[in-house]
Amino acid sequence: MLSVPIRLPAQLGVVLRSARLSRGLTQTHVARELGITAQALSKLENNAAKASFERIHRLCQVLGLELLVQEKSAMNLRDATGPEW
Numbered sequence: 001m002l003s004v005p006i007r008l009p010a011q012l013g014v015v016l017r018s019a020r021l022s023r024g025l026t027q028t029h030v031a032r033e034l035g036i037t038a039q040a041l042s043k044l045e046n047n048a049a050k051a052s053f054e055r056i057h058r059l060c061q062v063l064g065l066e067l068l069v070q071e072k073s074a075m076n077l078r079d080a081t082g083p084e085w
Contacts, residue, residue, distance in 0.1 A: 013044070013047060016063065016065075019065055020063055022063070027041045034054075034055075034058055034059060044059065045070060
């Protein structure tokens with residue numbers, strides 16, 4: 001099982017696209033499962049930071065992924081200057 005930390009909003013779309021492609025799924029197939037157009041899914045993958053949590057959560061379900069919130073390790077906390085939003 002692969003775990004990928006997402007430290008910047010721009011990373012989310014890349015991770016979701018990679019997960020879709022690694023499963024051999026097309027945008028058309030996944031979009032149909034989500035009830036949206038392939039164009040809307042493309043926009044989501046290219047700018048996931050602007051998508052609603054509900055839509056990201058549903059996409060994760062379709063891709064067989066789950067979201068996990070956890071504390072940063074002590075090493076990462078030294079590098080953090082605060083929230084990245």
